[in-house]
Amino acid sequence: MRTLGLIGGMSAESTTTYYQALNRRVRERLGGLHSAQLVLWSVDFAPIAQMQADGDWDGAGAALAEAATRLEGAGAEAILVCTNTMHKVAPAIEAATGVPLIHIGDAxxxxxxxxxxARPLLLATRFTMEQDFYKDRLRARGVEALVPDQADRDRLHAIIYDELCQGMVESRSKREVLAMIAKAAGADSVIFGCTEVGLLLSQADVELPVIDSTLVHVEAGVDFMLS
Structure with a gap:
C-alpha cells in the first residue's frame, strides 16, 4: 500500500469524515484488519479562513505548500487536500512538491x-461557486456547473462557515438548502462541492443524483494507495 498525505483542518469536521471514510474504504476493499496508510497535517483553520476572506490566496497557498512539503518529508507519495475551496491554491502545492496532487475537481x-x-447544481462556499478555479476544472471534463442565485450563495456560505465548520447541523439550514436544490431549473444532479455539505444532507434527502465530493475524493485516494 502506498502512503497518502492529507492536508486537513479546513474544517476539522470534514477532515474527520475523510479519515473515517479512507479507513473504511480500505477495509472494504482489502478486508480484515486493513486500514489506510496515511500521514496527516492538520492546519489551524482560523488564519486560513482569514486569508480567504482577505483575498490573500498567495499567503494561503504558501501555508498549504509548506504543509505539503512536510507531508512529503514524512513519506507521503501523493497529496490529498481535504477541502474543495483550497484547491484554488493547487498550483502552489504542486509546485512545492515532487509527488502528485489528487485533485478533488477531477474526481x-x-x-x-x-x-x-453534465449540468449539476454546485453547492459550495461562495469562493468555489463564484470563482472559476473549480468550475473550469469541471468544464474541462465536460461538466457545466450551475450555482444558486446570489442570496442563496450568501446564505449557503454562512451555513458552511458559521455552522457546519463549527460542528453545528441545524434542521432549518437543511430545509433552506433543500429549497435551493428544488428551485435549480435545468440541473440534472447535485454536487456537494464543499466537504461539509455532506454533514447536512445525503442522497436520501435529494431526488436528483448526488455527487458528494468528499466521498469521491476519498475513492480516488484509495485507488492511488492500492494501485
Whole structure:
C-alpha cells in the first residue's frame, strides 16, 4: 500500500469524515484488519479562513505548500487536500512538491459523468461557486456547473462557515438548502462541492443524483494507495 498525505483542518469536521471514510474504504476493499496508510497535517483553520476572506490566496497557498512539503518529508507519495475551496491554491502545492496532487475537481467531474450528469447544481462556499478555479476544472471534463442565485450563495456560505465548520447541523439550514436544490431549473444532479455539505444532507434527502465530493475524493485516494 502506498502512503497518502492529507492536508486537513479546513474544517476539522470534514477532515474527520475523510479519515473515517479512507479507513473504511480500505477495509472494504482489502478486508480484515486493513486500514489506510496515511500521514496527516492538520492546519489551524482560523488564519486560513482569514486569508480567504482577505483575498490573500498567495499567503494561503504558501501555508498549504509548506504543509505539503512536510507531508512529503514524512513519506507521503501523493497529496490529498481535504477541502474543495483550497484547491484554488493547487498550483502552489504542486509546485512545492515532487509527488502528485489528487485533485478533488477531477474526481468530482468523473463521478458526475459516471452518473449520467453534465449540468449539476454546485453547492459550495461562495469562493468555489463564484470563482472559476473549480468550475473550469469541471468544464474541462465536460461538466457545466450551475450555482444558486446570489442570496442563496450568501446564505449557503454562512451555513458552511458559521455552522457546519463549527460542528453545528441545524434542521432549518437543511430545509433552506433543500429549497435551493428544488428551485435549480435545468440541473440534472447535485454536487456537494464543499466537504461539509455532506454533514447536512445525503442522497436520501435529494431526488436528483448526488455527487458528494468528499466521498469521491476519498475513492480516488484509495485507488492511488492500492494501485
Amino acid at each position: 468530482t467531474a468523473l463521478a458526475v459523468r459516471a452518473r449520467g450528469g
